[in-house]
Amino acid sequence: MSRVWAEAKKYRLNQLDIQMAKEQRMTPKSLIKNMPVPSQQ
DSSP states (O other): HHHHHHHGGTOOOOOOHHHHHHHOOOHHHHHHHHHOOGGGG
């Protein structure tokens, strides 16, 4: 796993979430950017 995907794991993403993001050709940066902040959950 590359360093940037390892960074994505800090945001409570499990391996399945990361695998699905890779299959949809998302970048780690776009995946992290679209995560809701706690007040939005």
